[in-house]
Amino acid sequence: MSRTLWLASYPKSGNTWFRLLMAKLDLGEETDININAISPFLRNAISSDRRAFEAATLLDTTELTFDEIDGLRPRVDRALQNDAGIAGYDRPVGKSAPGIFLRKVHDAYSRSEDCGEGVGGVIRGGASAAILMVRDPRDVAISLAHHNGSSIDDAIDMMADPDAALSGNRRGAAQQLRQRLLRWDMHCESWMRQADLPVHVLRYEDLLDDTAGRFRQTLAECGVAISEQQADMAATAAAFDRLRDKERTTGFREKPGRSTHFFRSGRAGEWRTRLTPAQAARIVDAHGPMMRELGYPVANEE
């Protein structure tokens, strides 16, 4: 049976980039990354996709309540994991076998006491590990504002709202299933403190600094061995400039309608020039302890 690797992150923290690195491993040396490809590490990895849920349950997700969907998702995730080998959703990467079934998740981690299951059905489903990608929340706020087509202040508010969710519109049907985020710091905490699944934290900034090295190291921590050459190949192919150029040519199907580009900036520390001191202070007030824990500078020198 495939090993399920969960790639968890608050939105705009590098989840797609990591999956593109994985996709390049899958494609190998000769084939260029197509950012819109139906790669198992791209389309089928999205755990909030309506279609996979509907295929498993035969139910129309636009006729179920949010709570009903939340109650079913862990079982759906377990069923998908069992079918992954059959459906071809898994892939061997590097020297690892059996295949890796990669699942992306933006939901904060939670466990239902009723059914004794966690997000992703990880408890009874026996997923192997989670990678939690994190990014300086001050940079997340800028990126989130662009993604949502909102102001930076609205993005900061969203990140401080314990009821925040993606695709949480109750009066219309969003394109994906609702994903409850909690506050940014609570989101990090939920994945880092849970004891149901081993979790490996990867900072966006560290991946940017040494993409090949960090990518290889993080996979090794999850029991997936790849060579230095493979890591270099993936890092080069998924370099930000190349992804941005591809998006300009072909578009990117995961980009929401509201934003102009998905691959927009890809830098670290943009907040120093883009946030006002008041905005930066609001973020630190809301999330300071977790920022410190993750090694982000919060002293007044900024």
Added chain:
Amino acid sequence: MTSTYSSCGLTIRSEIALPGLVALQDRAEPDLRFVRGTVPAAVQDATYNGLNWQFSDRQFRLHVDGVATFLLSDGRDVIVDSHPDCDPDAVALFLTGTVLGILLHQRGQVVLHASAVLVDGRAVLFCGPSAIGKSTQSVALSMRGFQVLCDDICALHIAADGTPTVSPDGRRSKLWAEAIAKMDLSDRMGRRVRHGLEKHYLDDHPDSAERPNQPVPLRSLYWLRNAGATADTDIRKLNVADFALLVQNNAYRPRLVHAMKQEGLYMRAAAAMMPHVAAYNFWRPRGFDQMDAVLDMLQDHWRNTGD
């Protein structure tokens, strides 16, 4: 107390009220019967087991947590075992939706997840996954005089010479509260489809023509796609391979087509229809403010192609 309804070319006699369908006075012998009863914990000699569903040669069992368990036999009879705390509207919603669709699959019919409108006496279908806007598209067209034929189930019949017809699904359109508000349809907003969802049945327009109750020839198929907010509407004819993909991927429940080994049925249907029917990818920007422009383009396309 039973009521009789017509949907997808079939007459239904139901002990459970079905507000999503238009009731008939017809007392003809029904094709389908929906009754209340007890459903066993499992189907005997199941040949396929899904997450909350399973089937054997003759029976199909579907369980919906907190709502009901349904047992479908021989593509004809449904026993409805409602949860004691269920919302009756939810039971009716699943009966007229997923259960009806599964019955059609069980009967070996070609059934698409699509809405449809009448254009010059022929059916134009809009296919696509949940939440892409099939119902909304058709209701918007109905406001320009094109009558809605189907809300989201299109049962196809392919004649021996390959000409396809579509049966009306006999249902009220269902729209989200946001769509109703943005499209100025508040005066036609009917009851909620079920408790806890802000989705409503739409009452028919008082001046609207009598709903068709006979199969209608199929004119064309459109595969609805989301373009970006700033992107243009694009209607692109499908080649042979993509036509077959459209039919395969837009079956009402593709997972069931696979589980019931009916891929051949859909491939043959696509091949038979191709000489008679045009199919297109229909990329359009989301956003109610763009809707008028999108519909203008669609109507231009119909005038120019005769398709």
